[in-house]
Amino acid sequence: xxxxxxxxxxxxxxxxxxxxxxxxxxxxxxxxxxxxxxxxxxxxxxxxxxxxxxxxxxxxxxxxxxxxxxxxxxxxxxxxxxxxxxxxxxxxxxxxxxxxxxxxxxxxxxxxxxxxxxxxxxxxxxxxxxxxxxxxxxxxxxxxxxxxxxxxxxxxxxxxxxxxxxxxxxxxxxxxxxxxxxxxxxxxxxxxxxxxxxxxxxxxxxxxxxxxxxxxxxxxxxxxxxxxxxxxxxxxxxxxxxxxxxxxxxxxxxxxxxxxxxxxxxxxxxxxxxxxxxxxxxxxxxxxxxxxxxxxxxxxxxxxxxxxxxxxxxxxxxxxxxxxxxxxxxxxxxxxxxxxxxxxxxxxxxxxxxxxxxxxxxxxxxxxxxxxxxxxxxxxxxxxxxxxxxxxxxxxxxxxxxxxxxxxxxxxxxxxxxxxxxxxxxxxxxxxxxxxxxxxxxxxxxxxxxxxxx
Ligand code: ZN
Ligand code: MG
Numbered sequence: 095x096x097x098x099x100x101x102x103x104x105x106x107x108x109x110x111x112x113x114x115x116x117x118x119x120x121x122x123x124x125x126x127x128x129x130x131x132x133x134x135x136x137x138x139x140x141x142x143x144x145x146x147x148x149x150x151x152x153x154x155x156x157x158x159x160x161x162x163x164x165x166x167x168x169x170x171x172x173x174x175x176x177x178x179x180x181x182x183x184x185x186x187x188x189x190x191x192x193x194x195x196x197x198x199x200x201x202x203x204x205x206x207x208x209x210x211x212x213x214x215x216x217x218x219x220x221x222x223x224x225x226x227x228x229x230x231x232x233x234x235x236x237x238x239x240x241x242x243x244x245x246x247x248x249x250x251x252x253x254x255x256x257x258x259x260x261x262x263x264x265x266x267x268x269x270x271x272x273x274x275x276x277x278x279x280x281x282x283x284x285x286x287x288x289x290x291x292x293x294x295x296x297x298x299x300x301x302x303x304x305x306x307x308x309x310x311x312x313x314x315x316x317x318x319x320x321x322x323x324x325x326x327x328x329x330x331x332x333x334x335x336x337x338x339x340x341x342x343x344x345x346x347x348x349x350x351x352x353x354x355x356x357x358x359x360x361x362x363x364x365x366x367x368x369x370x371x372x373x374x375x376x377x378x379x380x381x382x383x384x385x386x387x388x389x390x391x392x393x394x395x396x397x398x399x400x401x402x403x404x405x406x407x408x409x410x411x412x413x414x415x416x417x418x419x420x421x422x423x424x425x426x427x428x429x430x431x432x433x434x435x436x437x438x439x440x441x442x443x444x445x446x447x448x449x450x451x452x453x454x455x456x457x458x459x460x461x462x463x464x465x466x467x468x469x470x471x472x473x474x475x476x477x478x479x480x481x482x483x484x485x486x487x488x489x490x491x492x493x494x495x496x497x498x499x500x501x502x503x504x505x506x507x508x509x510x511x512x513x514x515x516x517x518x519x520x521x522x523x524x525x526x527x528x529x530x531x532x533x534x535x536x537x538x539x540x541x542x543x544x545x546x547x548x
Contacts (some may be wrong), residue, residue, distance in 0.1 A: 097201035099277050100149045103270065104159060104172055107147065110266050111161045111226055112168035118224030120159040120263050121215070123235075137324065142460035143267045150200055152177060152191060153210050159226075160218055162518045173214070177206035184502075195427045206537050212238070216245030220254045226263035227251040264465075271459055272466030278366065278459070282490060283530045285322065285363035286519050291369045292316035293357060296331075297374050297541065298548035302351040306331040309357065310344035317361040326367030329359035333376065337513025338498040340452065351377040354384055356513050360462070367462040369492050370531045371517035377543030378545035380538055383508040387481040387497050388538050390422030391514045394495040395536075398454055399518075402493060407482040408468055412454035415495040420446045423497070428505060442504045449498055455491045458519055459469055464490070489522045493529075 111118050124144040128136045140151045148157055158173040179192035206214060219225065219242055228235060246256040274282065293311040299312045309331045312327065317325065326484035331344035334353035349355055353376050360368035375381070380388060397418050398411035420440050423429040428449060434440040457464035466489075469480040485491075494517030501510040516536060519529040535541050 095149055095199060095390060096385055097149060097199065099275070100147060101201045104147050104157075105170060107263075107266055107275075108159060108161045108168060108170040111224070112163070113149035114261070115224035115259060115367075117161045117163045117168060117222065118226055118259070118261075119218055119257070120161070120223050121156065122147060122228070122263060122267075123156040123161075124150070124153060126237050139324070140365070142271075145262065146267065146271055146460065148174065150174070150176070150191070151365075156208065156211055157202075158215065158218060160222075162215065163300050163375040164379075170200075170455070173218070174200060174202045174205040175208040175211045175214070175260050175373050176205060178209065179238070212241060212245075216249075216411055219243070219246045219257055220249060222257050223255075223419060224259040225257045226261045228264055229260060229262045236420055246492070251291040266526070268465035269471065270458065272462065272485070274459060274521070275488070279488070279490075281305075281366045282368065282458070282482060282519070282521070285326075285361055285366050285368040286370070288317060288322050288363060288529050288532050289360040289368040291320065292361065293370055293372045294544060295535040296357055296359075297372070297545050300349065300355060300374065300376060300378075300545065302349060302376050304316055304349050306336070306344045306349065306355075307357065309349070310359075312360045313357070314448075320361075322361035322363045324362045326360045326362040326369060330357065331359070332356045332513065332524040335500075335511040335513075337373065338500050338511060338512075340498075341544075346373060347463055349376045353382065354514065356514060356515060358515065358517065365460055367460065367464070368519060368531065369458055369462050369494075369517060370519065370534055371496075371515040372534055372536070372541070373514045374541045374545065375514065379542060383506075384512055384514075385538055386421070386426055387499070387509070387512055388514055389498050390419060390426070391516050392538070393422070394418040394535065395493055395516050395518070398493045398495060399520065399527065399529065400519050402455075402485065402491065402522065404484075404486055404522060404524065406485050408455065408485060408491070409482040411491075411493060415454045416441060416446065416450070419450050419495055419497060423449055426509070428499065450496060451498070452494075452496065455493055458490045473532050481515075481539050487524060491520055493518055493520055 122144050125141040130136045154177040155176040160171045162169045174196050177190045193205040258294045295316045296309045296312045312330050332342040333347045333349040333355050337356035356373045358371040394415040398415040401411040401414045424431050457466050496515030498513045499509045518529045519531040
């Protein structure tokens, strides 16, 4: 394992702690294991922030960063608390790294058994002013912090001062995670390529009479067969009317000729998500109304892609997509120009929301809805609304316009139950953006061709 990237990230975090507070202690624990039902656990998934700083995937671990002022500079020492070696447990559950091996493998200065966490924290927090921790995370985390603080306060008569400054460590880490380094972008490219192949596999397997879960099985096959550890989120495979339910899960609905199938699915590879949506006709050929709305959605995505570049705000791709979608709804008479008067009014009044009720983009990274503020960060404490985030090199966003037409008396029946979304993953670079998910075809003709030749 290349532990240098994690050391570099810890140093970046330490530098900020030094700048804000002179020095301090940062505490970041990984995620707990979760029981599914009797004696059976959910597949374990590490905490993203913890993994970002350590590259360590085992449960039961905590990273403590000790940042001490040293002249004008700072000195960082990283302490890892992890599960101790245990022959009996390792026979049942698998090999543990253990504290003896951890410093060499993870590049931390010190490692201990996690059973020493409470005791050691009492020492590490002594005479430190600032603590960087997840605030108000859980009752359990609050209880532990109280326990550590009690230990330090108990030493007051020995002349030891407890910390008096508490900061949210997430805010600092999440700002870092918003900008992906070369290693992260490369991992995300590989994740998106696997997911793109999975979408092709599902399109090619699709035929009337199959059920949604059978296409989900095709996706999962490609994910795991390509080495992805997991899905990045529960796969949406939605046939017919289900395509208009935004967070539908793959169910047992039969896929019928003449209807659309919407698949929103992506794998997680080495801790990074991909997030792709494709919509295709179950029988391999779009109907006229389906094709009309599909082409509008694709045109909306194209203008949004063109607006996804450094210097534009996070909202500009959405605004561009919204215009094309709304104009399309007017052209197809799903929105009535006679009632709305103008395109501008159809947007301003939110009339389009009946057919397009979500945003066009979200950050993508370790988490599918990744962390990072959507507003510009400024030091002003004014309550005024901060401007939307300016897109910059290294950010990764999805671009996913859609149109969803549910049955209604005032809607031409030919459009009923058409739900379309087209979603790609974009890495912002100097010249605009790189679409890393385009291994899956997106043009209607290309989709039809790929299904025909299956
Ligand atoms: Zn998405
Ligand atoms: Mg998605």
